[in-house]
Amino acid sequence: MSLLGGGILKGMFETARNFFGSYVSAQRLTTVPYPEERIPAKANARQFPFLVYDGDDSQAGLRCVACQICEKECPPKCISIIKSRDKRQDYKGQSQFYPATFDIDISVCMSCQICAEVCPFEAIKMDVEYELSTPDRFGGLWLHKAQLARSSRYYRQIHPQAAADSDGFMAAESSKARARVGASAAPVGLAPQPRHAE
Amino acid sequence: MSAILETPVRAFESVSGAGAGEMLELAIGPHHPSTHGVFRMDVVLDGERVRRLKPVFGYLHRNHEKIAEGQSYLSSMPYTDRLDYFCSLTNNWAYALTVEKLAGLQVPERAEYIRVITAELTRVQNHLCLIGFLLQDMGASGTPLMYAFREREKILDLFESLTGARMMCNYMRFGGCRVDLPTGWMEEAQQVVQGLARFLDEFEALLTGNEILMARTQHIGVLSSAAAVNAGVTGPMLRASGVNYDVRKVDRYGVYDRFDFRIPLGDHGDTYDRYLIRVLEMRESLKILRVALRDLPEGPVMDPKARLRGFRPKAGEAYGRIEAPKGELGFHLISDGSPNPFRYRVRPPSLMNLTVLEEMCMGRMLADVVVILGSVDIVLGEVDR
Numbered sequence: 001m002s003l004l005g006g007g008i009l010k011g012m013f014e015t016a017r018n019f020f021g022s023y024v025s026a027q028r029l030t031t032v033p034y035p036e037e038r039i040p041a042k043a044n045a046r047q048f049p050f051l052v053y054d055g056d057d058s059q060a061g062l063r064c065v066a067c068q069i070c071e072k073e074c075p076p077k078c079i080s081i082i083k084s085r086d087k088r089q090d091y092k093g094q095s096q097f098y099p100a101t102f103d104i105d106i107s108v109c110m111s112c113q114i115c116a117e118v119c120p121f122e123a124i125k126m127d128v129e130y131e132l133s134t135p136d137r138f139g140g141l142w143l144h145k146a147q148l149a150r151s152s153r154y155y156r157q158i159h160p161q162a163a164a165d166s167d168g169f170m171a172a173e174s175s176k177a178r179a180r181v182g183a184s185a186a187p188v189g190l191a192p193q194p195r196h197a198e
Numbered sequence: 199m200s201a202i203l204e205t206p207v208r209a210f211e212s213v214s215g216a217g218a219g220e221m222l223e224l225a226i227g228p229h230h231p232s233t234h235g236v237f238r239m240d241v242v243l244d245g246e247r248v249r250r251l252k253p254v255f256g257y258l259h260r261n262h263e264k265i266a267e268g269q270s271y272l273s274s275m276p277y278t279d280r281l282d283y284f285c286s287l288t289n290n291w292a293y294a295l296t297v298e299k300l301a302g303l304q305v306p307e308r309a310e311y312i313r314v315i316t317a318e319l320t321r322v323q324n325h326l327c328l329i330g331f332l333l334q335d336m337g338a339s340g341t342p343l344m345y346a347f348r349e350r351e352k353i354l355d356l357f358e359s360l361t362g363a364r365m366m367c368n369y370m371r372f373g374g375c376r377v378d379l380p381t382g383w384m385e386e387a388q389q390v391v392q393g394l395a396r397f398l399d400e401f402e403a404l405l406t407g408n409e410i411l412m413a414r415t416q417h418i419g420v421l422s423s424a425a426a427v428n429a430g431v432t433g434p435m436l437r438a439s440g441v442n443y444d445v446r447k448v449d450r451y452g453v454y455d456r457f458d459f460r461i462p463l464g465d466h467g468d469t470y471d472r473y474l475i476r477v478l479e480m481r482e483s484l485k486i487l488r489v490a491l492r493d494l495p496e497g498p499v500m501d502p503k504a505r506l507r508g509f510r511p512k513a514g515e516a517y518g519r520i521e522a523p524k525g526e527l528g529f530h531l532i533s534d535g536s537p538n539p540f541r542y543r544v545r546p547p548s549l550m551n552l553t554v555l556e557e558m559c560m561g562r563m564l565a566d567v568v569v570i571l572g573s574v575d576i577v578l579g580e581v582d583r
């Protein structure tokens with residue numbers, strides 16, 4: 001052991017350096033006073049899922065086709081979907097079901113993003129909103145499709161890069177679908193219209 | 199280990215021999231801040247000296263393995279984050295590696311590099327926090343832990359902009375990584391790595407030569423290399439006992455064969471060595487990081503053959519392991535060709551490392567037990583699963 005106290009003095013010097021340094025260097029003071037100041041959301045930030053709709057009608061424009069893949073893949077099984085009885089057209093112009101109800105229990109949701117990843121229809125994405133506390137811990141955290149719907153404009157705003165990729169993917173898919181319809185002897189009663197032209 | 203698991207909650211038989219009847223039986227935990235989670239030690243004390251010690255775990259059991267057998271391979275990935283919740287990225291990697299073995303997927307080079315970068319950053323922040331907690335247990339309340347957390351913050355910021363979450367990253371996928379690096383991430387990471395090298399010098403100036411730390415850790419909690427090997431101890435604990443065994447060197451998984459780094463080894467196997475090994479490992483990790491960030495190749499981050507939906511590996515079994523910050527983390531998977539694993543087992547390093555606790559604590563003072571436990575580096579999420 002060295003001279004007793006030498007190491008301790010050296011340590012105290014470091015502590016003093018850190019203490020005074022925290023007044024001048026952002027590297028030594030990384031916290032922010034929360035409600036007054038907020039750290040802007042990071043590029044890939046994710047909190048809870050939302051349902052994307054195109055156009056202006058937040059219910060008729062929902063991209064979700066109630067295929068229930070996300071319901072099956074969600075690890076804690078916090079999504080519950082009831083499929084519609086009738087069909088309507090999706091963005092590719094194909095006749096599809098839609099969710100009669102689509103609920104997510106966000107008190108169970110662990111923000112893992114699996115639902116957004118497995119969805120083949122770009123219909124469910126991750127929000128960046130995190131101030132969701134509510135005094136009603138059951139009903140207030142059990143979100144229905146009306147509360148979950150956000151427009152695709154909002155999605156482009158919060159995740160510009162990912163939204164651009166998703167738009168590209170959808171454009172490619174719908175032009176493929178239209179090409180298929182055009183090639184076959186045009187099926188009756190199916191008029192493919194790209195619905196997400198914004 | 200089996201002896202511990204057979205009698206999980208039963209107390210000790212009465213202590214016989216000289217001084218019998220004067221022993222004190224004490225349960226430390228499960229709700230005790232120094233046990234790093236919900237963990238109990240049943241200790242028999244002779245005055246202040248430990249005569250017996252029995253680790254009791256299982257309080258945080260979440261049925262991880264059985265749940266994983268009931269759902270698709272992909273759905274278990276976010277649950278692996280919660281094993282060792284300090285190191286979600288290395289957990290992801292171990293699981294992804296095993297599934298890739300099972301399904302025969304190839305990981306693109308760029309993804310391998312990103313995996314190395316994220317894993318080494320994880321190692322640095324894990325070791326930083328461990329040292330912070332160890333010092334906290336020793337009574338250095340606050341200061342080292344706050345410094346460690348301050349630096350960890352910067353690494354977590356990197357994780358957040360890459361993966362979307364700070365701790366539950368859920369980033370790796372079978373056949374690569376979920377997303378590519380966002381713009382500007384590389385530069386930020388390089389800055390953080392530079393800053394960390396400076397910080398480590400400061401941290402060492404604060405701690406390594408500190409007389410109190412030396413007095414509290416040197417020759418305390420000695421673990422002989424033979425005992426460590428016998429118990430299946432891995433990771434920094436094994437290397438602190440002088441056994442040269444690092445899965446990164448032994449298996450050379452990923453692209454670890456392309457980096458030049460050394461494996462620090464301890465001489466005495468005491469708590470001080472375990473502290474110092476971690477500091478040295480962090481320095482080696484920074485070395486790897488600098489090279490990896492420099493050489494990161496361009497290209498895709500996912501195997502084009504990989505499928506997210508309807509993933510069914512052919513029947514077979516695979517054991518994959520990596521050098522997680524705490525030791526060898528392994529996954530054993532058996533597939534019967536269905537979308538769910540037939541058997542899913544985790545080999546958690548913390549659990550194996552914990553089994554030698556009695557051996558290290560025997561005859562020491564009660565206050566040393568806390569420090570020795572701190573130097574083992576356990577996370578109960580992984581011990582109990």
Ligand code: SF4
Pocket residue numbers: 048049073074075076077078079104108109110111112113114115116
């Ligand atoms: S984010 Fe994860 S837990 Fe939440 S709803 Fe989606 S799949 Fe389920």
Ligand code: SF4
Pocket residue numbers: 063064065066067068069070071081118119120121122123124
């Ligand atoms: S959100 Fe996507 S995956 Fe889920 S039911 Fe709707 S279309 Fe299917």
